[in-house]
Amino acid sequence: MKHIILFCVLLCTYTNLKAQGITDGSRVNGSFQVDGQYYMPDDALGINDSVIGGRKLGLNGFGKITYTLGNFTAGLRYEAYMTPILGFDPAQEGNGFPFFFVSYNSELIEVTAGSFYEQFGNGLVLRSYEEWTLGYDNAISGIKVVYKPFRGVSIKGVYGNQRYYWEKYERNKRGLVRGADAEVDLNEAIGSLQSSDFRVIVGASAVSKYQADNDPIYNLPENVGAFAGRLNLGWNRFNFMTEYAQKINDPSVMNNYIYKNGHAVLSSLSYSQKGLGVVLQLKRVDNMSFKSDRGISGNVLDIGFIPPINRTHSYSLAARYPYATQPNGEMGMQFQVNYKIPKGSLLGGKYGTGLAVNFSQVNDIKRTALNDTTPVGMPGTLGYSSGFFDVSDKILFRDLNIEVDKKFNTSWKAVFQYMNQYFDIETLQGKAGKKPVQAHIAVADVTWRVNAVNSLRMEAQGMWTKEDKGDWAGLLLEYAIAPTWFFTLADQYNYGNPDADQRHHYYMASFGYTKQATRVALTYGRQPEGVICVGGVCRQVPAASGLTLSLTTNF
Amino acid sequence: MKKYLILLSLVVFVQLLQAQQSEIPTVTIKTLDGKNFITTEISNDGKPVILSFWALWCKPCQKELDAFNELYDEWQEETGVKIYAVSIDDSRSTSRVMPFVNGKGWDFEVLIDANSDLKRAMNVNMIPHTFLIDGNGKIVAQHTSYFEGAELELYEKVKKLAGKK
Numbered sequence: 068m069k070h071i072i073l074f075c076v077l078l079c080t081y082t083n084l085k086a087q088g089i090t091d092g093s094r095v096n097g098s099f100q101v102d103g104q105y106y107m108p109d110d111a112l113g114i115n116d117s118v119i120g121g122r123k124l125g126l127n128g129f130g131k132i133t134y135t136l137g138n139f140t141a142g143l144r145y146e147a148y149m150t151p152i153l154g155f156d157p158a159q160e161g162n163g164f165p166f167f168f169v170s171y172n173s174e175l176i177e178v179t180a181g182s183f184y185e186q187f188g189n190g191l192v193l194r195s196y197e198e199w200t201l202g203y204d205n206a207i208s209g210i211k212v213v214y215k216p217f218r219g220v221s222i223k224g225v226y227g228n229q230r231y232y233w234e235k236y237e238r239n240k241r242g243l244v245r246g247a248d249a250e251v252d253l254n255e256a257i258g259s260l261q262s263s264d265f266r267v268i269v270g271a272s273a274v275s276k277y278q279a280d281n282d283p284i285y286n287l288p289e290n291v292g293a294f295a296g297r298l299n300l301g302w303n304r305f306n307f308m309t310e311y312a313q314k315i316n317d318p319s320v321m322n323n324y325i326y327k328n329g330h331a332v333l334s335s336l337s338y339s340q341k342g343l344g345v346v347l348q349l350k351r352v353d354n355m356s357f358k359s360d361r362g363i364s365g366n367v368l369d370i371g372f373i374p375p376i377n378r379t380h381s382y383s384l385a386a387r388y389p390y391a392t393q394p395n396g397e398m399g400m401q402f403q404v405n406y407k408i409p410k411g412s413l414l415g416g417k418y419g420t421g422l423a424v425n426f427s428q429v430n431d432i433k434r435t436a437l438n439d440t441t442p443v444g445m446p447g448t449l450g451y452s453s454g455f456f457d458v459s460d461k462i463l464f465r466d467l468n469i470e471v472d473k474k475f476n477t478s479w480k481a482v483f484q485y486m487n488q489y490f491d492i493e494t495l496q497g498k499a500g501k502k503p504v505q506a507h508i509a510v511a512d513v514t515w516r517v518n519a520v521n522s523l524r525m526e527a528q529g530m531w532t533k534e535d536k537g538d539w540a541g542l543l544l545e546y547a548i549a550p551t552w553f554f555t556l557a558d559q560y561n562y563g564n565p566d567a568d569q570r571h572h573y574y575m576a577s578f579g580y581t582k583q584a585t586r587v588a589l590t591y592g593r594q595p596e597g598v599i600c601v602g603g604v605c606r607q608v609p610a611a612s613g614l615t616l617s618l619t620t621n622f
Numbered sequence: 623m624k625k626y627l628i629l630l631s632l633v634v635f636v637q638l639l640q641a642q643q644s645e646i647p648t649v650t651i652k653t654l655d656g657k658n659f660i661t662t663e664i665s666n667d668g669k670p671v672i673l674s675f676w677a678l679w680c681k682p683c684q685k686e687l688d689a690f691n692e693l694y695d696e697w698q699e700e701t702g703v704k705i706y707a708v709s710i711d712d713s714r715s716t717s718r719v720m721p722f723v724n725g726k727g728w729d730f731e732v733l734i735d736a737n738s739d740l741k742r743a744m745n746v747n748m749i750p751h752t753f754l755i756d757g758n759g760k761i762v763a764q765h766t767s768y769f770e771g772a773e774l775e776l777y778e779k780v781k782k783l784a785g786k787k
Binding site: 255404423512 | 644688714720736743747
C-alpha cells in the first residue's frame with residue numbers, strides 16, 4: 068500500500084510543480100503496461116480447479132517515469148505481480164520500485180547512480196538488461212561512469228549488485244560486480260584514417276565478481292575475474308567481428324563445482340551489397356556460466372550473456388522448439404544469405420522477390436577425462452579437458468530454413484517458409500529418455516489488401532514430426548483496419564499427438580485497438596504448453612485456458 | 623483493490639501529461655558498421671524524420687519497413703522526409719542485421735540498439751513502434767503495431783509537417 072501512496076504523492080507534487088511553471092524546460096516521460104489473465108478450468112487440457120489452485124487471476128504490470136532537466140535525468144519503475152501470470156517465477160510475486168536512478172549526461176562524461184543496464188561488447192562478460200515478456204531483469208544497482216576523453220575513445224566503469232526479484236542485497240549472500248571496458252574507434256581517433264576504406268574498432272573488458280566463501284567443503288575463489296577482447300574490421304562491403312572471453316575458475320551449481328577456467332569466442336564475417344547479404348557466424352563456449360551467485364541456477368543473476376546464434380522464429384509452430392544457449396559447452400555455426408531477386412526479372416516480377424536461406428547447427432563440445440580415476444565433470448576437480456577445436460558428435464540443435472517473400476500486385480502479398488529442425492529435447496528441455504525431435508515445418512502467410520486500410524491476413528502452418536507431441540496444424544485469420552483495429556481467429560490442432568486423448572484444438576479469438584502508443588488487446592482461448600524465448604532467455608509456459616488482457620501506453 | 627488504484631493513478635497521470643511534447647533523448651547506440659552514434663545526430667535539415675523500431679524476429683516490423691521502402695523515393699521527393707530504422711536485435715543477431723538490410727534493399731538509415739537503451743529511453747514497450755519527428759526535433763506523433771495501410775495515415779502527417787497540405 069505504501070508504494071501506491073508514494074506514487075500518488077509524487078504524482079501530486081509533480082502536478083503542483085507543473086501548475087506553477089517550475090518545471091518549464093524539463094520533460095517528463097514514461098510508459099506503462101498491464102498484462103492480466105483470468106484462468107478458467109479446462110478439463111480436456113487437464114486444467115481443473117486444483118491445478119489453478121484457486122488462483123484465477125494473474126497480473127503483471129509496470130509503470131515507469133523519467134524526468135529530464137538539462138543534463139540531468141532521474142527515473143523510477145514500479146512493478147507489480149499480483150499474482151504473476153502462469154509461467155513466470157513465483158518469486159516475482161510482490162510489488163514495489165525495483166529500479167530507480169539519477170544520471171548526469173554530457174558529451175564528455177555520463178554518470179549514473181542507482182539502477183542501470185549496460186553491455187560490454189557482445190555481452191560475453193557483462194550484460195545487464197530486462198525483457199518484460201519473460202520476466203527477466205538483471206539490472207545492476209550501483210554506479211556507472213562512461214567517459215569519452217577523446218574522439219573515438221570510450222571508457223566505461225560499473226560497480227554494484229544485481230537484481231534478484233525482490234530480494235534485498237546482503238553483502239555475504241550474493242555477489243558484487245565490478246567491471247571496466249574501453250573501446251577505440253581508430254578511424255575516429257586518428258585523424259589521417261578518417262576517410263579510410265579500412266575501418267577498425269578495438270575493445271577490451273575486465274569484469275570481476277566478489278562473493279564470500281561460506282562453503283563447508285570447498286575452498287572457493289571469492290573473486291572471479293573475466294576478461295574479453297574484441298575486434299571489428301570493416302573493408303568496403305566486408306565486415307569481420309570477433310570477441311574472445313576468458314573466465315578464471317568459478318565453481319558453481321551451474322558447472323557442478325569444477326575448477327576449470329572458462330572461455331567463449333564469437334565471430335562473424337559478412338559481405339553485403341544492395342540486394343545481397345551473406346553472413347557466417349561461429350562460436351564456441353566452454354564452461355562460461357557467469358552469475359553473481361554461485362549457488363543459483365535458472366534465468367537470474369547472470370553477469371555475462373552468451374548469445375545463441377540461430378534464427379529466432381516469428382511463427383508459432385516454427386518457434387515451438389527454440390534453442391537456448393548451453394553455457395557449459397557448445398560449438399555452433401550459422402550461415403545466412405539474403406537476396407532480392409530484382410524487379411522485372413522472371414522470378415522477380417514487378418516488385419522483386421525476397422529470398423532468405425538460413426542454416427545453423429550447434430554441437431556439444433568434446434570433454435576428455437583428466438585421468439583414469441576422475442570421471443568427467445567430477446566436483447572439486449578441474450572437471451575435464453577440451454581443446455579449442457574439440458567438438459562432440461552430439462548435435463544439440465540444427466535448423467535449415469528457407470523463406471520467400473513476394474508481392475504479387477497491390478492487393479496480394481505473401482511470405483512462405485520451410486524449416487527442417489533437429490532438437491535434442493533431452494538436453495535442452497530436460498525431458499529424460501526422449502528422442503531428439505526431427506521436424507518439418509511449413510508456413511504460408513498471405514495478406515489480401517481489401518482497400519487502402521482494410522486487410523485480411525491468413526497464416527497457415529504445419530509441423531510434421533514423429534517425436535514429442537507429433538504433428539500440428541495451425542490456421543490464423545486476422546482482419547485489420549489500419550492503423551486502429553484488428554480481429555483475430557486462430558486454431559492450432561495437435562492432430563498427430565501419439566496419445567489420442569491429447570489431440571486437442573487450441574482455439575483463440577482476439578481483438579485489439581491501437582491509438583498512437585496506446586494498445587489494448589483482449590484474447591480468449593487456449594494456449595498450448597511451450598517455451599517463449601526472446602534474446603538468449605527462454606521461459607516455459609504451461610498450457611492455459613482463459614482470458615488475457617494486455618494494455619500498454621506511453622507518454 | 624491495490625491493482626485498481628495503481629491502474630487509476632497511472633491513467634490519471636497519462637491524462638496530465640498528454641500535452642507534453644518530447645524530443646529524442648540523448649543515447650549512444652551504434653551504426654551498422656559498429657561505430658558509436660549519438661542520437662543527437664538524428665536530423666534532417668528542418669524536414670520531418672520517421673524513427674521506427676524493429677527487429678529481425680518481428681514480422682510486422684519488416685512488413686512496415688518494406689512498405690516504407692517501396693514509397694520512400696516518392697515520399698522523399700515530395701516532403702524530404704528521412705527514415706531511421708532502429709534494430710533492437712541483441713548480440714545474438716546484430717551481425718546479421720547489415721546483410722539482412724542489404725538483402726532487403728532498404729534505402730534508409732539503419733541503427734543498432736543492441737541493449738535496448740534507446741528503446742527504453744523512448745518508452746517503447748512493443749515493436750513495431752514508429753515515431754514522427756518534426757523539423758525542430760520534437761516528437762509529434764507515434765504509433766505502435768503495424769497493419770497494411772498504416773503507412774498512408776503516417777504519410778498524411780508527414781505531408782502536413784512538411785507544409786504540403
